[in-house]
Amino acid sequence: MRHLKKILFFLFLSSSVLGCASIPKETPESATQAPEERFARESLSKAKELEAAGQLPEAWRQYKIALTVRPEDPAAKEGRERVEKALRKGAEEHYRAGLRMQKEGNQAQALRHYLAALRLWPDHPEALQMVMTGKPVPAEKQAARKALPQPEIKEPPERTAPEEEVFASYIDAPVREEPAVDQIAVYRDLGMELYRKGRYQDALFEFSKVLSAIPDDPVAKEHSYRSSFELAVECFQRKEYLAAKEHFLVSLKYNSNCQQCHFYIKKSEELFKEIHYKQGIEYYGKERLAEAIAEWERVRALDPHYKRVDYYIKKAKDIQRKLDELKKESIEEGQE
Incomplete structure (x- = not known):
């Protein structure tokens, strides 16, 4: 009889505790x-x-x-x-x-x-050629380019600093030693080719070789920024918001004036927190406490003060602990 009462009490507590502890103004529907x-x-x-x-x-x-x-x-x-x-x-x-x-x-x-x-x-090949060599693209290559489909334009960078300062820094840059110039050009050209193919991570690796020798190289610096931004957008599209945030941060390393990077870093964090917070609520409503806690802890790791996430984690853990204790007692009594 005592064992039966314990089981009934356990079932009553499970339903009542989960029901009474529902989160205000947040439902699985929302x-x-x-x-x-x-x-x-x-x-x-x-x-x-x-x-x-x-x-x-x-x-x-x-x-x-x-x-x-x-x-x-x-x-x-x-x-x-x-x-x-x-x-x-x-x-x-x-x-x-x-x-x-x-x-x-x-x-x-x-x-x-x-x-x-x-x-x-x-991807403007003639302008790129002039920046790197000072010589125009041969006429036959220009004709071949025009016969091909136009490449998709990549994202222009955000610059709030005066253009004159950026360009002057390149023009006034000291002339460096020549021995490795040919190899540096190879790295730069390979980086551009990889960038055009959408292999942004590989492009970044090649541009890093250029920047290690010529830190102010405008082409490598600009396309390192763009490659990082493209990687960030790809992660954002896959809803990998924390990875997107990291790539936007790398973009800022190459272009500190990218106000859009700051904006989307914030948006990535907001979306990550909102999605996982609501996922926790959905699990909670289905009485899947362990999964709800896991989702909320991901949110808390990024922002301990987000909404009432800390309170709900403690509440869910307390409920889980009580249920575990009741289960344990029921099992022990059943063995007696």
Whole structure:
């Protein structure tokens, strides 16, 4: 009789404790709402604002982020294509201006235009050739390039510092020793080829060799930033938000003026916390306490003060401990 009472008490406590300890204003139904969808809408709205204000590189970035969450969104697709076309046109205009400046003997102004072209279109081969060698791409190679499909434009970097300071730092950089220049060029060219193929991690490895010899190399530095940013976006798309955060941090190492990196680092953290917090609530509602605790502990590790996560972890652990004790007592009494 005593054993039966213990079992009944255990069942009563299991249901009542879990029911009474439900989390206020948070239900499994609310956990099904996707924070990514809200984030995609915000990114799309911001992209349209930036495009209207003429801030095309920033608008392109926002459209791309929106598409990582909603790949088939027609408005985001149209916006990205529209901005890409404008960026390509701007890059070509800078390249032509650079050729005119070079023809007039103004090398410093020519270099500024070539670098500006690469900021808008990193895969512009003629501008890249002029930055690295000072010699234009042969006519036959240009014809071959035009016969091929146009490469997808990569994300222009965010720069808030005056352009003149960035370019002047490159122009005024001291001339380095020549012995390894050919090998450095090989590393740089291989890095660019890998970047164009979307092998961003491998590209970063090659660019690191260039930067170890020439820390201010503009091409290696710029494309290291872009490669890191692309890796961050890929992780973001896979909902690997902490990995995305780390890659955005690496992007900042190469471009400290990337305000978008700061913004998306914060967004990555917010999405990670919200998703795992709500996943914990869903598990809790299904009485899967161990899994709920595991989800909440991931949140607490990143932000100990997020909502009431610390309280709920303690509450769930207390419930789990009491249930375990009752189970143990029931088993012991059954063996007597």
